[in-house]
Amino acid sequence: MAVAGSGKKETIHIDQAYGRRLAENVIAKHPVPPFDRSPYDGFAIRAKDSKTASRDHPVTFRIAGEIAAGDVFTGEVKEQEAVRIMTGAQIPDECDAVVMFELTAEHSDEKNKYMTIKRPFTEGDNVSFAGEDTKEGRVLVEKGESINPGVMALLATFGYSTVEVAEKPVIGVFATGSELLDVHEKLEPGKIRNSNAHMILAQIERAGAEPLYLGKLPDQFDLCLSAIQKALGKVDMLITTGGVSVGDYDLLPDIYKEIGANVLFNKVAMRPGSVTTVAETNGKILFGLSGNPSACYVGFELFVRPVVLHRSFAKEPHLKKVTARLMGDFLKPNPFTRFVRSAIEIKDGCLEVDPSGFNKSNAVAVLAYTDVLMVLPGGTRNFKKGDMVDVLLLDSDKGSEWPWE
Amino acid sequence: MAVAGSGKKETIHIDQAYGRRLAENVIAKHPVPPFDRSPYDGFAIRAKDSKTASRDHPVTFRIAGEIAAGDVFTGEVKEQEAVRIMTGAQIPDECDAVVMFELTAEHSDEKNKYMTIKRPFTEGDNVSFAGEDTKEGRVLVEKGESINPGVMALLATFGYSTVEVAEKPVIGVFATGSELLDVHEKLEPGKIRNSNAHMILAQIERAGAEPLYLGKLPDQFDLCLSAIQKALGKVDMLITTGGVSVGDYDLLPDIYKEIGANVLFNKVAMRPGSVTTVAETNGKILFGLSGNPSACYVGFELFVRPVVLHRSFAKEPHLKKVTARLMGDFLKPNPFTRFVRSAIEIKDGCLEVDPSGFNKSNAVAVLAYTDVLMVLPGGTRNFKKGDMVDVLLLDSDKGSEWPWE
Numbered sequence: 001m002a003v004a005g006s007g008k009k010e011t012i013h014i015d016q017a018y019g020r021r022l023a024e025n026v027i028a029k030h031p032v033p034p035f036d037r038s039p040y041d042g043f044a045i046r047a048k049d050s051k052t053a054s055r056d057h058p059v060t061f062r063i064a065g066e067i068a069a070g071d072v073f074t075g076e077v078k079e080q081e082a083v084r085i086m087t088g089a090q091i092p093d094e095c096d097a098v099v100m101f102e103l104t105a106e107h108s109d110e111k112n113k114y115m116t117i118k119r120p121f122t123e124g125d126n127v128s129f130a131g132e133d134t135k136e137g138r139v140l141v142e143k144g145e146s147i148n149p150g151v152m153a154l155l156a157t158f159g160y161s162t163v164e165v166a167e168k169p170v171i172g173v174f175a176t177g178s179e180l181l182d183v184h185e186k187l188e189p190g191k192i193r194n195s196n197a198h199m200i201l202a203q204i205e206r207a208g209a210e211p212l213y214l215g216k217l218p219d220q221f222d223l224c225l226s227a228i229q230k231a232l233g234k235v236d237m238l239i240t241t242g243g244v245s246v247g248d249y250d251l252l253p254d255i256y257k258e259i260g261a262n263v264l265f266n267k268v269a270m271r272p273g274s275v276t277t278v279a280e281t282n283g284k285i286l287f288g289l290s291g292n293p294s295a296c297y298v299g300f301e302l303f304v305r306p307v308v309l310h311r312s313f314a315k316e317p318h319l320k321k322v323t324a325r326l327m328g329d330f331l332k333p334n335p336f337t338r339f340v341r342s343a344i345e346i347k348d349g350c351l352e353v354d355p356s357g358f359n360k361s362n363a364v365a366v367l368a369y370t371d372v373l374m375v376l377p378g379g380t381r382n383f384k385k386g387d388m389v390d391v392l393l394l395d396s397d398k399g400s401e402w403p404w405e
Numbered sequence: 406m407a408v409a410g411s412g413k414k415e416t417i418h419i420d421q422a423y424g425r426r427l428a429e430n431v432i433a434k435h436p437v438p439p440f441d442r443s444p445y446d447g448f449a450i451r452a453k454d455s456k457t458a459s460r461d462h463p464v465t466f467r468i469a470g471e472i473a474a475g476d477v478f479t480g481e482v483k484e485q486e487a488v489r490i491m492t493g494a495q496i497p498d499e500c501d502a503v504v505m506f507e508l509t510a511e512h513s514d515e516k517n518k519y520m521t522i523k524r525p526f527t528e529g530d531n532v533s534f535a536g537e538d539t540k541e542g543r544v545l546v547e548k549g550e551s552i553n554p555g556v557m558a559l560l561a562t563f564g565y566s567t568v569e570v571a572e573k574p575v576i577g578v579f580a581t582g583s584e585l586l587d588v589h590e591k592l593e594p595g596k597i598r599n600s601n602a603h604m605i606l607a608q609i610e611r612a613g614a615e616p617l618y619l620g621k622l623p624d625q626f627d628l629c630l631s632a633i634q635k636a637l638g639k640v641d642m643l644i645t646t647g648g649v650s651v652g653d654y655d656l657l658p659d660i661y662k663e664i665g666a667n668v669l670f671n672k673v674a675m676r677p678g679s680v681t682t683v684a685e686t687n688g689k690i691l692f693g694l695s696g697n698p699s700a701c702y703v704g705f706e707l708f709v710r711p712v713v714l715h716r717s718f719a720k721e722p723h724l725k726k727v728t729a730r731l732m733g734d735f736l737k738p739n740p741f742t743r744f745v746r747s748a749i750e751i752k753d754g755c756l757e758v759d760p761s762g763f764n765k766s767n768a769v770a771v772l773a774y775t776d777v778l779m780v781l782p783g784g785t786r787n788f789k790k791g792d793m794v795d796v797l798l799l800d801s802d803k804g805s806e807w808p809w810e
Binding site: 014015018019026028030032033034035067068070071072087088089090133134140141147148149150151152153154155156157158159160161177178179180182183184185186187189190191192193194195196197198199200201202203205206213219291292293297322323324325346348349350351365366367368369370388395396397 | 419420423424431433435437438439440472473475476477492493494495538539545546552553554555556557558559560561562563564565566582583584585587588589590591592594595596597598599600601602603604605606607608610611618624696697698702727728729730751753754755756770771772773774775793800801802
C-alpha cells in the first residue's frame, strides 16, 4: 500500500460529520452518566429509611423538595425525607435509591407533603451510577471508522463540536472514446451515451471520496495528453475509462509514457477488468479502467476504492469478504479469477447469492441489482447450486484486509 | 399508512441523483446494445467467407477499411473482404462475425492490406447483438427504488439528463429538556450535552430526508408552544425528543392538545421507546420521541423512517427484517416487544447477532456499533445462544412491508 499514499486530516464542525471517516479516536471525556442519575420519575430516598416498609407497615417520608432534570438539589436530605426527582436528574448526595411514582401514595398536611411506600428498597435500586455506561478515558470508536448516527451521539455527548476527519480525496474522471455521446444528446448510429462516467461518479461518492467530472476525451493523442496533464493539478487521483486495451485508438499507454508515469501494472488476471492499468506520478495515482461498463464497475471497486479507504484511515480498506450459498449453477470455466456482479438475499439467516442476469461484461441492467461481487477463483469451473462461494459486499461500511486469495 | 401522507416529486439533474429515490420508472428507451457491435478489437467478416479456412488452407481477406468506435462504415463489405473494427463499434451490415486480432496474420502488397485466418467462423461469432442486454421499452428499475451507481449508469445510457425523484421531506428537530447543554458548552452539575439531536439529524439523513435542527426547548409551556407552532410552518414532520413521559415537566401532551393535534397513539407496548407519541395536524406529523438516547434511536427507526420511505415511494418502507442466530444468552423476560441494539457478523455464510454491550436504554456507546435491532416478541423470555431471532437491518436500502408480527 506504499503507493496508495497517506491520508490527510481536516477539522470540520460536528454538523458536517455524518458519513465521514474519523481521523482521531473518539474518547469518553467524562464518565457516562457523568453523575448518579435517576432513570425514572419518582422519589430519591436513603434506602435504609425504607428498611421496615411492608404492606402492613408502610413507611412515610416527608417530601423535602424536587429536582427537575438539569437542576441540582442544594439542600441536605435528612432521615425519612424524600426528594421528588425527574428522569435524568442527578440524585442528591445523601440518597441511594429511587422509588417510582407508581409505588408511592402521596398526602399532605398544612405544613408538609408526604409520600408513603409499602416495600423496602436497597442501596442502588433504580440508580444509574456515574460511569456505568462508559468510564472516562475509554476509546469508544477508533480512527478510520465511519461516523454513523450512534457515533454522532458520542461526539455530541463528549463535546466534540469539531471533529478531525479524513479529507476526502478528489478523484477526477475522464471518459475516453469518440463513440461517446453526452447524456442529453440524441442517439446517433454507432454511438452510445457515456454511462461509465455517471456510474463512476456515484461509485466515488459511495466510497467516500469527492468526484470531479472532467468531461469526455476524443481518441486524439495530443488533446488527451494536454487534458490529462492539466487535470493532474486539480486531483488526488485520476480515473480514465476506456482507452486502455490494445486497439489502434487506445492511447493511454503512450500518454502514461509521455508524462513519465510509473506503470504499476497494466494487465490483471481477472474477468472482467483485465485491461485495468494503474500508474503513479508525483504521488498522484492514475487508474485506467476499461471502457466496458461492468469491467469499469468492478475495476473501481477492486482497485480505486481500497486506495480511497486507505487514505481515509480505514484499517480494512478492501471490500468486506464473506461467504454465501450459490443459488444457481455457474458451470463455465474460470481461467482467471472471475468477479460476477450478483444480487444477494438473506434466507433463514443465511446469505444466498444469485448471479442473476448477464455475465457478459457489457451488460448494463444487471449493475442496478448488484449488491455483491461473487469471486470465482482462477482455475476453477463447474460451480453448482448449493456450493459455498466468496462474495464481496459493495454496500458495507465494514471491510477486509485483503479481498481474495 | 393514510396518515403518513403521500410523497411529492421533483425533477433534478442526473448529477444530483445518486442516493435519491426514483419517482418514475427507469425504462429502456432503446435496445442495448443499440446496434450489433463488436465486443473485441478485430476484423468484421462475412462468416460464410471463412467456411473453408483451416490450418493447412488459410483463407485470406482484403482489408477494406477500418471503423473506430463511434464511427460507422459507409462502404459495402464484399466477398472475401474484412473491416478492421474496434471494441464497441457498429458491425457493418454485410458482416456477421468478428475475428480477434490474435487469430489473424496480416500482410500487404503495393495496393492492398490483407489478413489471413486458419479456422472458420460461424454467423454471430463475437457479435454483441442489438438488444441482447435489454429490449426497448422494458422497465429496468421501478419507482421507489434508490439510485445506486448501477442505476446511474442506466439513467445515463437512456438519456435521462433529468430524473424525477422523491422530494426529501423536511424534518425539524427540537430537543426538549432544561438539563441539556449544547455540544460546545462545558459540562455542569446535573446537566448533560444534547446528544439526541445530533444523532437524530444523522438518522434523518440516513433515511433519505432533509434534517432541520430547530434548537433546544426549555421546560416552559409557553416557550415550547410558540416555538412548535412557528416550526410547523417550515417542516413536513417535526420530531421532539424528551418531554413525552409522565414527569411533572413533560409538556408535550398539553402542547399537542393546545395546537389541536390529533394524537394517533402515545404509548407503545415496546422497550425501549414505550413513551413514543405520534400526532398529526394539518397533514404534518409530530413525533414525540423519548429523551432517552436508545429509546429515541429505536423510536426514529420504527416510526419516523417508514413515513420518510413511504413518502419517497418505497414499496417496502419498513426496516428489512431477516433472521439471525443469537450468539449469547438473553434470558430476561420480555413483557413487551423488545428491540435490542445489536451488532451483526456474517460467519460461514450466516448472520450472527450479538446483543453486545448494554441493554439499558440510556447506554450511549452501544449505538455506535449497532447495525441491527434484534426483535424479541412480547411475552417471551429465556432466549439462548444458538436460537434464531428476528433482526431489523439498519443500513440496508431494502425494506419490509411490515417489520414484525
